[in-house]
Amino acid sequence: MISKTYTPPRITSGDFRTKVEFYEYEPVEGPEAGEEVKKTLFVSFAKIDEVWMRDLELAKYNGTLSDLTISIRDPYKVYVPTNKHLLKIYAAEYESVAYRIKQVQPALQSRDFVKIIAEVNV
Template sequence: MQPYKYKPPRINAGELRTRVTFFEYGPNEGPFPGEKEIKILFETWAKIDEVWMKDIEIAKSNGTLSDLTITIRDPKGSFFPTNAHYIQIHTQEYEHLRYNVKHALPDIQNRDFIKVVSGVVS
């Protein structure tokens, strides 16, 4: 029998260093096409990861390989991202891009976090 050895969680709160904002968008008023920001739904700190090998199949099925995996702290029922939400990442590299939530699920290894797979909106 192997001895028990504590394994620390894969992510902790100290790794949440990037500010993200979840938005809801709606159609523009008037005859011109497009969308505009309706309201801010949730702001939090997150860990941003490029596509991992396990997320490549989800990215391929969505038709984009520019997906990001965003890990946020679970707000315990006050908010849960859906595919109708958009994300703004507040860093120089991603400030000009808007991301759409593709898939959100609770982190099975650590129930204190939610993983959000998002793709860039063209």
């Protein structure tokens, strides 16, 4: 029997309001070692979630208080995020901080989205 109640999706396209740039560092050419120049891999709009209040004590204990959950539309084969990539969030609160991707997982409610957990890059 088909249920007559409609439950709207948790994430909709209207939630993606923040510009996010995914990049990686490239080695510097020349005699000095190091990484300096960044190579932009993908630019997208995203939904940014901080640690939820119910998980606040656990986040304090684990040291993951500054972790973010970022939801983007699934870019399929155009860009595959990995834990070697960094990201920059174009919002006033986050613009001075670079984040490193910690974990990538598809959203289970809808395969159209990808959830990325990012931590502060030190």
